[in-house]
Amino acid sequence: MASAAKIDYVPRTTETLFNIASDVIRLLRAAGETLGVAESLTAGGVMAAITSAPGASAAFRGGVVSYATPLKQEVLGVDAALIAREGVIHGDVAAQMAEGARRITTFDGGEATTWGIGTTGVAGPDMQDGKPAGTVFIGIASPETNRVFGPFNFHGSREQVREATVLEALARLRDELVARAGDNRRSLV
Numbered sequence: 688m689a690s691a692a693k694i695d696y697v698p699r700t701t702e703t704l705f706n707i708a709s710d711v712i713r714l715l716r717a718a719g720e721t722l723g724v725a726e727s728l729t730a731g732g733v734m735a736a737i738t739s740a741p742g743a744s745a746a747f748r749g750g751v752v753s754y755a756t757p758l759k760q761e762v763l764g765v766d767a768a769l770i771a772r773e774g775v776i777h778g779d780v781a782a783q784m785a786e787g788a789r790r791i792t793t794f795d796g797g798e799a800t801t802w803g804i805g806t807t808g809v810a811g812p813d814m815q816d817g818k819p820a821g822t823v824f825i826g827i828a829s830p831e832t833n834r835v836f837g838p839f840n841f842h843g844s845r846e847q848v849r850e851a852t853v854l855e856a857l858a859r860l861r862d863e864l865v866a867r868a869g870d871n872r873r874s875l876v
Contacts, residue, residue: 715746720801723792724750748792763787774816778835781826
């Protein structure tokens with residue numbers, strides 16, 4: 688599921704995280720869709736960014752910070768055999784986290800959460816599971832697809848890696864929302 692090529696991060700210079708999060712909320716609301724989040728290395732940063740946008744409560748359902756591996760397995764349903772074989776820094780783990788985010792934020796027999804984001808990686812400073820600091824995978828799940836982005840190779844301090852991951856996760860979700868709406872010119876944002 689994960690791509691083999693490493694993606695070098697190119698910092699975005701024309702938009703703020705708030706702008707991207709606001710676009711995501713606007714697109715979700717316009718489509719009548721919802722979002723759930725499962726974070727590891729970002730430790731709540733994606734959820735904080737999303738909830739900073741006006742109108743977030745109409746589209747954002749919630750999420751979980753699954754910093755510990757057992758939480759990824761027990762709460763999000765990430766396959767234990769996958770983790771034993773590959774470690775938690777893997778594209779398939781991000782994809783399963785994103786799907787788990789959709790599942791855990793669907794409640795009371797209501798309509799399923801439309802979108803899920805999963806973030807996993809190494810913020811640093813040390814390696815984890817044999818992966819260097821800055822290695823990141825982002826999963827984005829919808830009812831139709833479950834996509835993996837990465838491995839990214841974000842550079843900088845621990846905080847810079849986390850910030851880059853949050854920004855990239857929301858920018859990728861925005862791209863998916865625009866594509867789903869059938870408008871690649873981004874006139875909806």
